[in-house]
Amino acid sequence: MTGKLTVVGLGPGSRQQVTPEALAAVAEASDFFGYGPYVDRLELRPDQRRHASDNREELSRAGAALTLAALGEKVCVVSGGDPGVFAMAAAVCEAIDSGPSEWRAIEFSVVPGVTAMLSVAAKAGAPLGHDFCAISLSDNLKPWSVIEKRLIAAAEAGFVMAFYNPVSKARPHQLTEAFDILRAHLPGTVPVIFGRAAGRPDEKIAVVPLSEARSEMADMATCIIVGSTETRMIEREGSRPLVYSPRSWGKSAAGKA
8 A cells, every 4th residue: 555755844943933734744654754853843752753854964864764665654754844946845746756667656745834034034024025945055056156156146036035055064154155255246234134043032133234144143053134225223222123025026115005
């Protein structure tokens, strides 16, 4: 009997941001594959099995999950945030694409989750209120030269940008280079939002102008949102400013709808 494989997004970390659909998928599954800290978020029954692995083992994790599903089990692969945004849904699809024919017969579905940029944006106001894009700053799966081209293109096109995987011990310099590239194409007044662990007890949200943005303000738990030339800040006494991108392009603040 062919089994079932569901890729589930657990949101940015708060249980309140895990969807009912995700909870239902978790309740149905027998086996769970994922990066250790994500699997540890689950409250599993004694009859449900954990298969935790390291963060850089996406394809081997996907293969192991598919192999078990092909034996008839109900398998769940978990991701933080949304599984389709720089996460496990693509890895599982890649494995199916290059794997044995029986993997294509497995019942397959993806359950969306709240991705980090949406959680950080909600904390800051509405910085994604106009056109935006998401870019991973990791060069593990693409060359840095491609990232540079995309940063310049997005800045020149007027997109708000959300940065995933902004910095790590192996890549301590690339966020600095990214900010330098953007400062050559955007005003220094453009707001930059650093959202670390949004929705969790250790949450930290900071807003600084691009001219003051530094790599040491971020780690791998941080999602960064860089505004466009249209993005504005509403200063509030005693509170963090609200950051938003107007729905209409090129209108003055007085003329916004």
